[in-house]
Amino acid sequence: MKKFIISILCIICTLNTIAQKSITLEDIWAKGTFRAKGINEIRSMNNGENYCVLTPNGIDKYEYKTGTKVGQIVDFTKLIFDNGEKNMVSDYNFSSDEKQVLLAVNPELIYRSSFLADYYIYEIETAKFYPLSKNGKQRLAEFSPNGKKISFVRDNNIFIYDIASNTESQITKDGKFNEIIYGTTDWVYEEELGITKGLYWNKESNKLAYYRFDESKVKEFSFTLWGELYTKEYKYKYPKAGEDNSIVDIFVYDLSTNSHKQVDLGQDKDYYIPRIQWTKNENQLIVHKLNRLQNQYDIFAVNTLDYSLSNIYSETNKYYISEPQEITFLSDNSSFILKSERDGFSNLYMVSMKDKSIKPITNAKFDIENICHIDEKEKKVYYTAAKSAPYNRELMVINFNGKNEKQLSKEVGTYEAAFSKSGKYYISTFSDANTPAIYTVNNQKGDTLITLENNSRLKEVIKKYGDEKKEFGSLSTSTGVKLNYWIIKPSKMEAGKKYPVLFFVYGGPASQEVLNSQRRASDTYWYKMLAQQGYITVCIDPRGTGMNGEEFRKCTYLQLGKYETEDVIEAAKYFGTLDFVDKDRIGIFGWSFGGYMSSLCITKGADVFKSAIAVAPVTNWRYYDNIYTERFMRTPKENGTNYDINSPINFVDKLKGNFLLVHGTADDNVHIQNSMDMTTALIKANKQFEQFFYPNKNHGIYGGNTRLHLYNLMTDFIKRKL
Numbered sequence: 001m002k003k004f005i006i007s008i009l010c011i012i013c014t015l016n017t018i019a020q021k022s023i024t025l026e027d028i029w030a031k032g033t034f035r036a037k038g039i040n041e042i043r044s045m046n047n048g049e050n051y052c053v054l055t056p057n058g059i060d061k062y063e064y065k066t067g068t069k070v071g072q073i074v075d076f077t078k079l080i081f082d083n084g085e086k087n088m089v090s091d092y093n094f095s096s097d098e099k100q101v102l103l104a105v106n107p108e109l110i111y112r113s114s115f116l117a118d119y120y121i122y123e124i125e126t127a128k129f130y131p132l133s134k135n136g137k138q139r140l141a142e143f144s145p146n147g148k149k150i151s152f153v154r155d156n157n158i159f160i161y162d163i164a165s166n167t168e169s170q171i172t173k174d175g176k177f178n179e180i181i182y183g184t185t186d187w188v189y190e191e192e193l194g195i196t197k198g199l200y201w202n203k204e205s206n207k208l209a210y211y212r213f214d215e216s217k218v219k220e221f222s223f224t225l226w227g228e229l230y231t232k233e234y235k236y237k238y239p240k241a242g243e244d245n246s247i248v249d250i251f252v253y254d255l256s257t258n259s260h261k262q263v264d265l266g267q268d269k270d271y272y273i274p275r276i277q278w279t280k281n282e283n284q285l286i287v288h289k290l291n292r293l294q295n296q297y298d299i300f301a302v303n304t305l306d307y308s309l310s311n312i313y314s315e316t317n318k319y320y321i322s323e324p325q326e327i328t329f330l331s332d333n334s335s336f337i338l339k340s341e342r343d344g345f346s347n348l349y350m351v352s353m354k355d356k357s358i359k360p361i362t363n364a365k366f367d368i369e370n371i372c373h374i375d376e377k378e379k380k381v382y383y384t385a386a387k388s389a390p391y392n393r394e395l396m397v398i399n400f401n402g403k404n405e406k407q408l409s410k411e412v413g414t415y416e417a418a419f420s421k422s423g424k425y426y427i428s429t430f431s432d433a434n435t436p437a438i439y440t441v442n443n444q445k446g447d448t449l450i451t452l453e454n455n456s457r458l459k460e461v462i463k464k465y466g467d468e469k470k471e472f473g474s475l476s477t478s479t480g481v482k483l484n485y486w487i488i489k490p491s492k493m494e495a496g497k498k499y500p501v502l503f504f505v506y507g508g509p510a511s512q513e514v515l516n517s518q519r520r521a522s523d524t525y526w527y528k529m530l531a532q533q534g535y536i537t538v539c540i541d542p543r544g545t546g547m548n549g550e551e552f553r554k555c556t557y558l559q560l561g562k563y564e565t566e567d568v569i570e571a572a573k574y575f576g577t578l579d580f581v582d583k584d585r586i587g588i589f590g591w592s593f594g595g596y597m598s599s600l601c602i603t604k605g606a607d608v609f610k611s612a613i614a615v616a617p618v619t620n621w622r623y624y625d626n627i628y629t630e631r632f633m634r635t636p637k638e639n640g641t642n643y644d645i646n647s648p649i650n651f652v653d654k655l656k657g658n659f660l661l662v663h664g665t666a667d668d669n670v671h672i673q674n675s676m677d678m679t680t681a682l683i684k685a686n687k688q689f690e691q692f693f694y695p696n697k698n699h700g701i702y703g704g705n706t707r708l709h710l711y712n713l714m715t716d717f718i719k720r721k722l
Contacts (some may be wrong), residue, residue: 021150021465023471023529024716034462034525035516036436039427041091046098048422053269059101064425066443067450074101074122079129081105081120090117095147097191099124100134100163101151102141111187111668112699114196116138119152121163123659132161133168138524139184140197144205151199151208152184160211160255171208171253171260178220178237181213186246188239189213191669193274193323196455202221204282204704207304208253211273215246223431226695236668237511241622248273250287252304264300269425272627274324275529280333286312288324294631297321301353312360313351319554320631320713322346324509328374337361337381339368344550348381350400361402367547369393373419373426375444382408382426384415390547391472391484391516395428395446408446414517417442427452431518433470433486461603467491472516477570484514485540485571488527493580500574500585500722501610502530504539505601507564508593509632510546510553513539514555522560528712535718538575542567558639559599560621560632561646568597569605576608587722589714592620592670592699599678600649603655611658611721613714616667616699620647620675652681658721659689662710664697 028031041054042330045061052073053060059073074092081087091104092621094569101124104117116137122129132141132150135347138159142150150161156175161168179401183199189198198211221238224231239245247260250263250273265271265287275288285302287309299313327338327352335352346368362368366386372395373382387394387407395409395417409415413432420426432436436455440448467493474484490499504527506513513520527537541548542564547677556563566590576583588609590598595617602612619627621643622636636643644650663675672693682689692713694701701710 012210014403020467022532023465023525025526025529025708025711026467027300027521028525028529029711034458034521036521037453038437039439039453042418042427043092043094044135044418046421048309048420048424051427052091052092056088063419065449067441067452073124074103078127078652079120079122082118082131082134082355089117090115093143095143095520097147099683100143100147101421102143102640104141105520108137108656110450111190113194113419114184114190117141121150124466132157135168140199142201144201145203147206148632149205151183151201153199155186156181158183158208161707172210172212174353178235179214179216181211181215181246183210185211186213186215186218187236187668188245188625188627189274190536192631193272194626195274200278201305202278202282202285203280206255209276209278209285210251211276212249212251212565213246214249218246219243221671222666223672225666230507234319238671239536239626241633242625243626245270245272245292245626248474250285252285261307263307265289265300266634275326279329280331281290284333286327290321290324292630293634294627297324299327306631307577309393312356313338313355314342315380315395317341319550319557326353328371330374331376337371338376338444339371339697348383348398349612349635361400362398362405363402363504365388365549367549369547370416373423375423382417382419382423384417386547388412389472389484389516390541391486391512391514393496393517397444408442410515411445414515416517416545425449432516433472433518433524435518436521437518453578466528466532468531470524472514475571476566477572480589481543481567483540483542483567484537486514487522487539488531488533489580490534490536497580498582499534499536499580500582500587501536501538501572502527502718502722503572503588503596504537504588504594504599505542505568505588505590506592506594507542507545507558507568507590507597509544509560511542511593513548514541526715530718533719535722536581538571540568540571558633559642561596562642564597565600565646568577568601569608572601572605572608585610585614585722587718589613589615590617591615595670596648599659601652602659603651606656609657611660611718612661613662615662615710616664616670616701617661617674617678618670619649619678620644622647623671623677625672649678649681652685652687653677655682655685655687655689658717659687660714660717660721661689661691661703662694662713664694664699664701666696667699669699 024028031280043052049288061071087105089103090107093102101122103120107115107117110116117261119132119138119141138152138154157172171274175182200209215237218237218239220235222235247269252261272290275287283304287300289298295317297315300309301312306482327336350359368385370384382397384393394407395415398405416429417426420553425513428440436458438454439448439452470486472486517685572586588598588601598612599614599617602609665671
C-alpha cells in the first residue's frame with residue numbers, strides 16, 4: 001500500500017511538471033500566447049447612457065448599465081471604399097449632434113503619434129458614405145462643433161471642407177515640408193510636448209485657431225534608408241540641445257471675414273506653446289506659454305474681438321515646469337481647474353478668472369496623475385493618484401472645496417477610469433503586476449455594475465506556464481533614499497544556490513518602471529522565461545523617476561545620469577549581498593534612456609556589472625533634442641561640463657565586462673549617431689564588444705519579425721555572457 005501511494009504521488013508530481021509549460025520567445029513575440037483582450041476606442045455618447053466601441057467590423061453601441069450591445073452605428077462590411085479593397089479603420093469621431101461619423105482609414109505613421117489617413121464621412125440616418133477628399137491623404141480631420149464643416153491638414157497646409165456644398169477650401173498657402181507647418185506641430189513638439197494637433201474650433205464654429213511653425217532655421221538631421229539599388233536619405237528638422245527651434249506663432253482664422261489674425265506673444269520668439277484651447281466663451285482663446293528654460297509658465301486669455309491679452313495664471317519653478325496640459329474651465333467660465341507641483345507634489349487647484357486667486361482642491365502628500373471627470377453639479381473632481389504607494393494608482397474623488405476625499409477603487413493595483421459624458425458611469429480598467437486587465441462598468445460610488453472583460457482565458461493560459469511572479473519591495477541607499485523595485489525569481493529556487501541577476505532599468509525623469517500594472521507585459525513574460533531558465537530579474541526606479549514628489553523627481557536637475565547611476569550601482573551591490581544572488585553574475589539591460597543607463601553602469605560600475613545590453617541609447621546629451629534635454633540640463637553652453645561627465649562615451653576606458661550595443665538605423669528619436677560615436681570611443685580604447693544594427697528600424701525596433709529577432713539576440717547574449 002505504501003509503495004502504491006508513493007507511485008501515485010510520483011505520477012501526480014510528473015503530471016504537475018508536465019503541466020507547467022516553458023515560455024518561449026515565439027509565445028511572446030510571434031504566437032500572441034499572452035496577448036490580453038482589450039476594449040478599443042471607447043466613446044461615450046451624448047446621453048451618457050450608451051457608449052461605442054471600435055471593432056474590426058464596425059462601431060458597436062452598448063448600454064452602460066448592462067454592458068449589453070444594443071446596436072451597431074456603422075457596419076464596415078457594408079461600406080464601399082474608393083480603392084475597393086479591405087480597409088482598416090483605425091479611429092473614429094462623432095459630430096457633436098452624433099448624426100455623422102468621421103472614419104480614419106488606412107493610417108500611415110509619420111513619427112511616434114502623427115499619421116496620414118484616408119478620412120471618410122458616414123451619415124448615420126441615411127447611411128451615406130463618401131471620402132472627405134480625393135486630393136491626397138489627410139491629417140487631424142475634425143468636425144466643427146456645428147457639424148457643418150471639417151478642418152484638416154495636408155502637405156503642411158490647413159483645409160476646410162464644407163459638407164453642404166461639398167467644397168474644399170485651402171486657407172493657408174505657403175506650407176512646405178521642412179520649412180513651414182500649419183495646423184500641426186514639428187517633430188520635437190510631437191515627441192516632447194505630446195502634441196500633434198495644431199488647429200482648434202471655437203464653440204460657434206466661426207473661428208479656427210491654429211499653430212504656424214517656421215522651421216527654416218532648424219538644422220536638419222538625416223539617416224539612410226536601405227533596400228533599393230541606390231540608398232535614400234531621409235532629412236527632417238531636429239533641434240539638438242542648444243540649437244535653434246522653430247519659430248512658433250498662433251493665428252486665428254475668422255470664417256465670416258476670411259481673414260487671419262496673429263496673436264501677439266512678444267518679440268522674443270524663444271519660447272514654447274505647449275497647448276492652446278478655447279474657453280466656454282466663443283471669443284476667448286487660451287494660450288499656454290513656456291520660456292526656453294521651461295521654468296516660467298504663463299497662461300494667457302486672448303480676446304479674439306480685439307486681440308488683447310491678459311495673463312490669468314503664472315508659475316515659476318526652481319527646477320522646471322513639468323509638461324503643461326489643457327486646463328478645464330467651468331461652464332460659467334468663472335474658474336478653471338489645473339494640476340500643478342507648486343507645493344512639492346502634483347495637486348489640483350481652482351483658479352479664479354476674475355481675481356486670479358488660487359485655491360487648492362487637493363492637498364496630498366502623494367502625486368496625482370490624471371483628472372478623470374469633473375462633476376460641476378455635485379462640485380466634485382474624480383482623479384487617479386499614487387496614494388498607497390508610488391507604484392499603485394487609486395481612483396479618488398473630492399469636493400471642489402477640498403472636503404470629503406474618498407477612494408473609489410477597491411483592489412491594490414492600477415486603475416484608469418473613462419467616464420460617461422453625464423458622469424453617471426465610468427468604465428474602469430484595472431490590472432496589477434500579475435493580473436491581466438479587467439474592464440468593468442461602475443457607478444459614481446465606485447460600485448461595479450457589470451464586468452465587460454476579465455481576460456479569464458488568458459488567466460487560464462498563464463496558469464499553465466509556471467508560478468513566476470512579480471514581487472515588490474524597497475531598499476534604502478547609503479544616503480537614506482528609499483528606492484522601490486520589483487523582482488522576478490525562479491518559482492522553485494534551490495536552497496543554497498546562487499543565481500545570476502539581470503537588472504532592467506529605464507530611469508528617465510518622471511518615468512516609472514516599478515509599476516503594479518500590466519505595462520510592458522510582453523517584456524515581463526520574457527523575464528519570466530529567463531526565470532524559468534535560472535535567471536533573476538530586478539527593476540529599480542532610481543532618483544529622478546516619478547510619483548515620489550517633486551524633490552525626488554527633480555533632484556537630478558542639471559546632471560542627468562549621476563544620481564540615477566549611483567542608485568542602480570548601489571542597488572546591484574545590495575542584491576549582490578543576498579544569499580541567493582551570485583554577485584559575480586550581475587547584468588543590466590536598458591532601452592533608450594535605459595540604454596544610456598546600462599552604458600553608464602557597465603563603465604562607471606565596471607566592478608559590479610558583468611554584462612550590459614544597451615538598446616538605442618543616448619550616449620551624450622549634446623546629441624538629443626533640445627526641449628527634453630534643456631528641461632533637465634539647460635544648454636551645453638550653460639552646463640556643458642555636466643553633459644560630458646555623465647556621458648558613457650567618456651568612460652569607455654573603464655569597461656571590463658561584456659557589452660552588447662543595439663540600434664535601429666532609422667531611429668528618428670535617438671539617432672544612431674549616439675551608438676556610432678560610442679563605437680568609435682570603444683575602438684579607440686581597444687575595448688571588445690558586440691554590436692547589432694537593424695536596417696530601416698526606428699526607435700521601437702519592430703515590424704517584419706524584428707522583435708522576435710532582437711529578443712533572440714539578447715537572450716543568446718545573456719546565456720553566453722551572464
